[in-house]
Amino acid sequence: MEGFPYLESKESIQSYLESVAGGEGVGLDDLRLATTLDNRDKLASFRAKFCLPTIGEILEGQVIAEGVDTAQDCMYFNGVSLGLQPKGARELITKHLDKWALQGMEGHVFGHNSWMPGLEEMLSRGSAKIVGAKPIEIVCMNGLTVNCHLAMASFYQPTKDRFKILLEKESFPSDFYAVESQMRWHGYDPKEATIFVSPREGEHFWRTEDVVQLIEEQGDSVALVWLPGIHYLTGYVFDMETITKAAHKKGCYVGFDLAHAAGNVELCLHDWGVDVAVWCSYKYLNSGPGGIAGFFVHEKHAHNQQLPRLLGWWSHEMKTRFVMNNILDLQAGAAGFQLSNPPVMECLSLKASLDVFADTSMRELTTKSRILTGYLEMLIEHYLTKEKAKPGSQYVTLISPSDPKQRGNSLTLQFSFPMTEAYQRLKSRGVLTGLCRFTHTRVAFSPLYNSFKDTWRFFQILKEITV
Numbered sequence: 001m002e003g004f005p006y007l008e009s010k011e012s013i014q015s016y017l018e019s020v021a022g023g024e025g026v027g028l029d030d031l032r033l034a035t036t037l038d039n040r041d042k043l044a045s046f047r048a049k050f051c052l053p054t055i056g057e058i059l060e061g062q063v064i065a066e067g068v069d070t071a072q073d074c075m076y077f078n079g080v081s082l083g084l085q086p087k088g089a090r091e092l093i094t095k096h097l098d099k100w101a102l103q104g105m106e107g108h109v110f111g112h113n114s115w116m117p118g119l120e121e122m123l124s125r126g127s128a129k130i131v132g133a134k135p136i137e138i139v140c141m142n143g144l145t146v147n148c149h150l151a152m153a154s155f156y157q158p159t160k161d162r163f164k165i166l167l168e169k170e171s172f173p174s175d176f177y178a179v180e181s182q183m184r185w186h187g188y189d190p191k192e193a194t195i196f197v198s199p200r201e202g203e204h205f206w207r208t209e210d211v212v213q214l215i216e217e218q219g220d221s222v223a224l225v226w227l228p229g230i231h232y233l234t235g236y237v238f239d240m241e242t243i244t245k246a247a248h249k250k251g252c253y254v255g256f257d258l259a260h261a262a263g264n265v266e267l268c269l270h271d272w273g274v275d276v277a278v279w280c281s282y283k284y285l286n287s288g289p290g291g292i293a294g295f296f297v298h299e300k301h302a303h304n305q306q307l308p309r310l311l312g313w314w315s316h317e318m319k320t321r322f323v324m325n326n327i328l329d330l331q332a333g334a335a336g337f338q339l340s341n342p343p344v345m346e347c348l349s350l351k352a353s354l355d356v357f358a359d360t361s362m363r364e365l366t367t368k369s370r371i372l373t374g375y376l377e378m379l380i381e382h383y384l385t386k387e388k389a390k391p392g393s394q395y396v397t398l399i400s401p402s403d404p405k406q407r408g409n410s411l412t413l414q415f416s417f418p419m420t421e422a423y424q425r426l427k428s429r430g431v432l433t434g435l436c437r438f439t440h441t442r443v444a445f446s447p448l449y450n451s452f453k454d455t456w457r458f459f460q461i462l463k464e465i466t467v
């Protein structure tokens, strides 16, 4: 199979798509282009590893537009909220429900696939590959917001001169509230302790040079730079490497919320020297609703016993954990940040997804998702923008960065009519996107299960609802 080239610019993606269409002698909006692209897709077989609902199933009990074929697969572009279920999850969980039923407590340590400590290590190894880390730097535990707090408990250590946190103004509420509450917890007023970084007036995205300049100017008072890896609304990718370097030069710790980046774009957390990072696993990592979250602490902190942290019995070395003499034998690396014994069923559903990721690489996934997003972008820009739409008809505005290196696998759309109406029209035709703030919708591709034909069908529906 031919596969796709790894392309790094909008122009190269568009000329690739044009050349494939030209080779087939078809227009850009022709279904045959989508079919050819699906035939070239080396990851196409991964779709069968996921439970993809039909339109009838996903919209059961809800409004379905007239004439919709409910037996067709739905167009699921909502990995930004909740990834689809890997088929392996049910089998794995059922197997372990049986193990629990038959072995009870013994299941923890005895028999095939015991839960302790093997499962934790498997998750660390699988996640490390996805975020560009070493297994010692990763642990899967808790929920994301809890992990934000645990990260800050260690890496926000304010002093009289260095007590500020640099934060993105349009932060996701959890980050915003976690940062504010951490400041108050330490006795600081968020109004005095927060430095906000924003896009320039009239722009949607953050310029790296502005972030770096802010760090250079105010970094001496900053204890922690806390930013998203990818912005949840626009899909903009922050330049984590450059920001980390600039912040370290000024003596600040650096942490990233990777909720929208883990499993979406290539990350090199270890090589970039990031101090701490957290993410959820239910979006692009398909671990299921409320799935167990990820936590990265750089190897340089792995043996630092002086690093302040919150502790529990799971912070303690496995070998001596059950001696229970209350003399802490702290685990090295990220594992030493655990508090509780992990929820096995949540770990298993994440494992089922990591098993799928193990058969590919973030480079392969990024290669495909750039062509997928570029394909939809091209169709919208050719036919549905304000300039291109037929006079008097509705239109679509793209809010995402046009440089594929600056965005993940999602495109953010606005419509010339109210978003809630657009969202409902899409949904009733079997298109599931991520509604956000009731003003934007995020079309989030998963290269593991989305096809070019899905995207073409979605484009037909966009045409239908914007006439």
Ligand SMILES: Cc1ncc(COP(=O)(O)O)c(C=O)c1O
Residues within 6 Å of the ligand: 143, 144, 145, 146, 172, 174, 175, 228, 232, 257, 259, 260, 280
């Ligand atoms: C950027 C970001 N941070 C934090 C959260 C909160 O996650 P949780 O509810 O798993 O703590 C989310 C949830 O979508 C998110 O998108």
